[in-house]
Amino acid sequence: MIVDRNKTYLKTDREPRKWYIIDAKNQNLGRLSSQIAYFLIGKKNITYTPHMKNEINIIILNSKLIQITGNKKYQKTYKRHSGRPGGLKVELFDKLQQKMPNKIIEHSIKGMLPKNTLSRQLFTQIKIYPNHIHPHSSQKPLLIKLN
Structure with a gap:
């Protein structure tokens, strides 16, 4: 396929997920x-287009074993509010990692995505599991080594 450098590339054919x-x-x-x-936004692809959703799904395993530097393990807090008076809940990283380890990675990735409707669509393409067991073996996922 020949691409003219002066024209915007638009992905017309749907690639397999x-x-x-x-x-x-x-x-x-x-x-x-x-x-x-x-990776999820698609900046690794040569056909990167900022306003288009990629056909990429990411499975994150062993979220329970994520590391954090310094004393943040005992100092970092996660806040949520029920919307009712006195409904503020504050949890430390250490406690949240034991109870809901997926929430830590979800919160971190969501903060790094752009704040628009596309990011909400992209976020549905992430699957996070606390251990190495996942139900997506039939999709034949490829292992990625990140440094």
């Missing part, structure tokens, strides 16, 4: 999240 596995074991939370967001 690609599945990738990323192992979060002993990975740094911020570095992992930024690389996943970069």
